[in-house]
Amino acid sequence: MRMRAFYEAVEEAARELYLRALKDIPADVRAALQRGLDAEKRDGNASAEQVMFTILENVRTADAQDTLVCQDTGLPVFKAVIGEDLMINGGELKRRLRRGCERATKEYPLRSNTVHPVTRKHTGTNTGDGIPVVKIEFREGSSALYLCAAPKGSGSENMSFLKMLNPSEGLQGVKRYVLECVLESGAKPCPPVIVGVGLGGTSDVAMALAKEASCFRKIGTRNADPVIAELEAWLLDRINRTGLGPQGLGGATTALAVHVEWAHTHISHNPVAVNMQCWRGERAEAVINGAGEVRFL
Ligand code: SF4
Structure with missing residues (x-):
C-alpha cells in the first residue's frame, strides 16, 4: 500500500516536472540571462x-x-537519483515516469514530438521505445528519490558532437574542438547557449557526460577539479569573444555557461563530446520520500 502511494507520487511528479520544465525557467538561468542583458547594455x-x-x-x-x-x-529526459536506502522497483519507476509524460502530453495538452526513426510515424504521446530517456544514479545515505526533468528540444540537441581525439593533441586539441563546435553550431541552438562538454570515458560515456554538463548542472557551479574548472573558465571567455552573440546576431553573450564533466579514459584515446543547451535551459526538480511526499525544488 505504502509503495503504491510512492509510485503514484512518482507518476504525478513526472507529469508536473515535465510541464514545469517547459514553463518555468530556473532561477540560475534567469540570472544568467539578466547578466547577458547587462553585458550587452554595457557594451552599447x-x-x-x-x-x-x-x-x-x-x-x-x-x-x-x-x-x-x-x-x-x-523529448523528455529525466535524471533519477535513487537513495541507496530506498528499496524500489526500477522497472516500475521507469513505467511511472513514462506514464507521467503521457499524461502531461494528453492532459495539458503538449505537442508530441516522438517518432519512429525510419517511418517517422508519431507515437502521439511524447513517449516511445527508449523515451523518456532516464538516467539513473544512486546516492549513499539517502532514502529519497531525486528527480530532475530536462526535456530536450531539437534545435540544441541537433548540435551534438563527438570526436575521438588523438591523446597527442592534448588540451589544445580539446579547446580547439569545443570552439569549432560552437562556431559550427552558429545560431541553430538559439544562443546564448549552455555548452556541455564531456571528456574521457568511452564514446558513449563522453556523450552522456556532455548531456549531464549541458542539462543538469546549475549555472554558476564550477567543476570540483581545479584543472577542469580552469578549462571551463577559459572556454567561456573564448566563446564569448567569438562575437557570435545572442541568436547569432552579434554580441558578447554567446554562452551563458560552459560546464565540463569528465571520466578517466584509455591511455590511447581521448573522447571529447559537446552538447548544446539553448537559452531556455529548461530544468525542474523534485524530491520524493518513501512515503510518497513530494517536494518541488
Ligand atoms: S529556444 Fe531551444 S527549444 Fe526553443 S526553438 Fe530554440 S533551441 Fe529549440
Whole structure:
C-alpha cells in the first residue's frame, strides 16, 4: 500500500516536472540571462541588447500567462537519483515516469514530438521505445528519490558532437574542438547557449557526460577539479569573444555557461563530446520520500 502511494507520487511528479520544465525557467538561468542583458547594455550593442531583452520578455510572458516558454516540448529526459536506502522497483519507476509524460502530453495538452526513426510515424504521446530517456544514479545515505526533468528540444540537441581525439593533441586539441563546435553550431541552438562538454570515458560515456554538463548542472557551479574548472573558465571567455552573440546576431553573450564533466579514459584515446543547451535551459526538480511526499525544488 505504502509503495503504491510512492509510485503514484512518482507518476504525478513526472507529469508536473515535465510541464514545469517547459514553463518555468530556473532561477540560475534567469540570472544568467539578466547578466547577458547587462553585458550587452554595457557594451552599447543595441541589437544584442534588444535580443536579450526580448528573450527575458519571453520568459516574463510565459510566467504571466502560465504557458510554455517555447513551442518545442522536446523529448523528455529525466535524471533519477535513487537513495541507496530506498528499496524500489526500477522497472516500475521507469513505467511511472513514462506514464507521467503521457499524461502531461494528453492532459495539458503538449505537442508530441516522438517518432519512429525510419517511418517517422508519431507515437502521439511524447513517449516511445527508449523515451523518456532516464538516467539513473544512486546516492549513499539517502532514502529519497531525486528527480530532475530536462526535456530536450531539437534545435540544441541537433548540435551534438563527438570526436575521438588523438591523446597527442592534448588540451589544445580539446579547446580547439569545443570552439569549432560552437562556431559550427552558429545560431541553430538559439544562443546564448549552455555548452556541455564531456571528456574521457568511452564514446558513449563522453556523450552522456556532455548531456549531464549541458542539462543538469546549475549555472554558476564550477567543476570540483581545479584543472577542469580552469578549462571551463577559459572556454567561456573564448566563446564569448567569438562575437557570435545572442541568436547569432552579434554580441558578447554567446554562452551563458560552459560546464565540463569528465571520466578517466584509455591511455590511447581521448573522447571529447559537446552538447548544446539553448537559452531556455529548461530544468525542474523534485524530491520524493518513501512515503510518497513530494517536494518541488
Ligand atoms: S533551441 Fe531551444 S529556444 Fe530554440 S526553438 Fe529549440 S527549444 Fe526553443
